[in-house]
Amino acid sequence: MIKLFNLKNLQTLIVSLLLLILATIIPVSSTFATGVYQMPSLVAGDRTFIVDDADILSRVTKSKLNKTLENLVNLTGNEVRFVTIRRLDYGETIDSFTEKLFDKWFPTPEAKTHQTLLVLDTLTNNDAIRIGDAVKELMSNEITQSLVDETIQVPIKDGNKYNQAFLAASDRLTAVLSGEPDPGPPEVKDELSAQVAATFKSAEETDDQSATILVVVLLVIATIVPMATYFWYQSFSG
Numbered sequence: 001m002i003k004l005f006n007l008k009n010l011q012t013l014i015v016s017l018l019l020l021i022l023a024t025i026i027p028v029s030s031t032f033a034t035g036v037y038q039m040p041s042l043v044a045g046d047r048t049f050i051v052d053d054a055d056i057l058s059r060v061t062k063s064k065l066n067k068t069l070e071n072l073v074n075l076t077g078n079e080v081r082f083v084t085i086r087r088l089d090y091g092e093t094i095d096s097f098t099e100k101l102f103d104k105w106f107p108t109p110e111a112k113t114h115q116t117l118l119v120l121d122t123l124t125n126n127d128a129i130r131i132g133d134a135v136k137e138l139m140s141n142e143i144t145q146s147l148v149d150e151t152i153q154v155p156i157k158d159g160n161k162y163n164q165a166f167l168a169a170s171d172r173l174t175a176v177l178s179g180e181p182d183p184g185p186p187e188v189k190d191e192l193s194a195q196v197a198a199t200f201k202s203a204e205e206t207d208d209q210s211a212t213i214l215v216v217v218l219l220v221i222a223t224i225v226p227m228a229t230y231f232w233y234q235s236f237s238g
Contacts, residue, residue, distance in 0.1 A: 034085040035092070036100040044079065044111040054084035054122040061163040068170050078135060078177040080116040081105075082166055087123035094121050098128040109133065116173060120152065125160075127152050139176050147172060150185030 034053055042048055049069040050062050057065075069080050088097055098119040106112040112132040116139075120127040127148045131139060151169050155161035168186055176182050 032086045033089045035089045042105045049081050051083045054086045056084055056162040058163055065170050072174050078114050080173050083119040085121050088121050094126040094128045098130050102130040125156050143182055146185050154186045154188055
């Protein structure tokens with residue numbers, strides 16, 4: 001009875017510890033996730049052009065971007081905002097996040113009309129853009145898509161050159177929104193072409209795979225360790 005009681009206590013302790021680890025590790029994956037509700041309040045006309053929540057842009061880059069986008073507003077009335085986040089909330093996509101943030105900051109058609117919002121999630125390096133009606137008159141769907149697929153993605157694929165990516169996006173947007181000819185995307189090196197065209201895994205797919213692997217490993221441990229302990233205890237007792 002004493003041996004059985006001690007063995008049960010030991011197994012219970014091991015399982016309890018594993019469950020505690022499981023409960024504390026899994027939420028860590030969402031510790032740095034960013035939801036729209038965490039974004040600062042902002043309205044049309046505000047002079048906040050950069051929200052670098054992922055902290056990937058240098059001070060020099062932010063200064064250049066702010067100066068360029070400030071001049072753009074003063075000359076054309078068109079406002080551009082760049083947002084970076086570390087990762088998305090579970091179940092969110094870069095497109096849904098950008099849509100919700102666009103609606104939060106600019107809730108009416110009038111507020112949206114001269115707005116451009118570009119968001120990058122640095123966990124997956126996926127980006128998305130939303131633009132208002134007045135911007136659509138200046139920027140075609142082809143340019144808009146090229147901006148997120150090439151202007152941003154080419155430098156990122158070439159070694160996570162985030163500063164270069166946003167400076168290039170700023171220059172291209174400024175030209176187009178000022179009524180000037182589109183300078184086009186950056187040149188893609190041959191070795192980068194396949195990388196830029198590759199399909200990204202969505203944030204939720206990445207999260208699901210990581211969480212599933214973690215749960216399976218811990219469940220296997222929770223099953224094997226008590227059994228191994230039992231046989232070891234029986235062998236030692238004999």
